[in-house]
Amino acid sequence: xxxxxxxxxxxxxxxxxxxxxxxxxxxxxxxxxxxxxxxxxxxxxxxxxxxxxxxxxxxxxxxxxxxxxxxxxxxxxxxxxxxxxxxx
Amino acid sequence: xxxxxxxxxxxxxxxxxxxxxxxxxxxxxxxxxxxxxxxxxxxxxxxxxxxxxxxxxxxxxxxxxxxxxxxxxxxxxxxxxxxxxxxxxxxxxxxxxxxxxxxxxxxxxxxxxxxxxxxxxxxxxxxxxxxxxxxxxxxxxxxxxxxxxxxxxxxxxxxxxxxxxxxxxxxxxxxxxxxxxxxxxxxxxxxxxxxxxxxxxxxxxxxxxxxxxxxxxxxxxxxxxxxxxxxxxxxxxxxxxxxxxxxxxxxxxxxxxxxxxxxxxxxx
Ligand SMILES: [Zn+2]
Numbered sequence: 001x002x003x004x005x006x007x008x009x010x011x012x013x014x015x016x017x018x019x020x021x022x023x024x025x026x027x028x029x030x031x032x033x034x035x036x037x038x039x040x041x042x043x044x045x046x047x048x049x050x051x052x053x054x055x056x057x058x059x060x061x062x063x064x065x066x067x068x069x070x071x072x073x074x075x076x077x078x079x080x081x082x083x084x085x086x087x088x
Numbered sequence: 089x090x091x092x093x094x095x096x097x098x099x100x101x102x103x104x105x106x107x108x109x110x111x112x113x114x115x116x117x118x119x120x121x122x123x124x125x126x127x128x129x130x131x132x133x134x135x136x137x138x139x140x141x142x143x144x145x146x147x148x149x150x151x152x153x154x155x156x157x158x159x160x161x162x163x164x165x166x167x168x169x170x171x172x173x174x175x176x177x178x179x180x181x182x183x184x185x186x187x188x189x190x191x192x193x194x195x196x197x198x199x200x201x202x203x204x205x206x207x208x209x210x211x212x213x214x215x216x217x218x219x220x221x222x223x224x225x226x227x228x229x230x231x232x233x234x235x236x237x238x239x240x241x242x243x244x245x246x247x248x249x250x251x252x253x254x255x256x257x258x259x260x261x262x263x264x265x266x267x268x269x270x271x272x273x274x275x276x277x278x279x280x281x282x283x284x285x286x287x288x289x290x291x292x293x294x295x296x297x298x299x300x301x302x303x304x305x306x307x308x309x310x311x312x313x314x315x316x317x318x319x320x321x322x323x324x325x326x327x328x329x330x331x332x333x334x335x336x337x338x339x340x341x342x343x344x345x346x347x348x349x350x351x352x353x354x355x356x
Contacts, residue, residue, distance in 0.1 A: 075199035
């Protein structure tokens with residue numbers, strides 16, 4: 001595909017999603033009480049968007065990932081929350 | 089259009105879904121054993137589930153002319169209880185020779201714990217002893233990267249395991265490369281809210297090539313779309329991919345992987 005074709009197919013969708021992210025951050029600001037590690041991880045991941053090189057999706061995923069390599073002693077439950085609670 | 093749904097939890101879907109899938113061109117559906125949404129109380133619960141997967145569900149699919157295949161295991165979400173896992177793995181040989189059982193799956197990790205690792209190793213050993221194909225579930229979200237690394241270590245350290253006979257499922261942009269580089273197949277799961285979107289799955293195909301990749305809907309009782317594979321085929325068409333290439337991705341590739349099990353046959 002040419003860049004023009006990619007824009008034809010995906011610009012509106014990407015624009016919509018970007019506004020959603022902006023509104024989410026505004027909503028967090030308007031709300032009361034402390035946030036948790038997820039917001040910090042989100043802000044860290046967002047920095048990858050302004051990078052000049054390809055591989056942004058990979059870098060965003062890595063920003064949310066547990067970077068450790070040893071199995072944990074016991075599963076704390078079954079679910080995942082989307083961000084790694086560093087040092088917790 | 090013809091396609092194979094290589095990963096669908098049909099026990100949690102309706103007959104309408106079967107009808108829609110067949111209407112959209114589904115030529116076979118493959119169902120890995122998974123978590124029921126609650127922990128089963130004992131080995132008898134798994135026995136009944138394996139009967140459902142290997143007897144009842146193929147009959148339900150056959151009503152719509154759809155071949156149904158199954159993979160058996162205790163899911164990583166239930167692998168913290170090693171004693172139960174041993175009992176469940178102990179009954180799998182009773183089912184492994186059934187005509188619709190393709191192999192061991194979806195095994196893997198969930199929270200990357202030591203007990204999950206033990207149970208993964210037990211499953212890999214069973215697959216090696218029975219010369220079975222392996223379908224691996226990689227963990228969700230923040231746990232996926234670490235889990236994928238650990239799973240690859242386990243599979244690579246067992247010299248009886250051939251990478252081309254294992255598919256590592258639910259890969260994303262941060263895990264696909266290491267899976268393919270190690271010689272394994274990689275599966276992309278098309279979910280509306282997590283894992284891969286159709287657009288990102290096609291990005292991955294365009295970036296890493298279509299040699300050892302497949303796509304699945306992994307439809308279950310959660311937010312998921314049974315027609316995600318044919319819808320992604322439409323998205324590939326919008327991007328200008330040829331009918332031949334789309335057929336390779338959604339039909340020939342899964343057929344090639346699962347065809348390594350002689351029991352996998354498609355209607356003529
Ligand atoms: Zn699954």
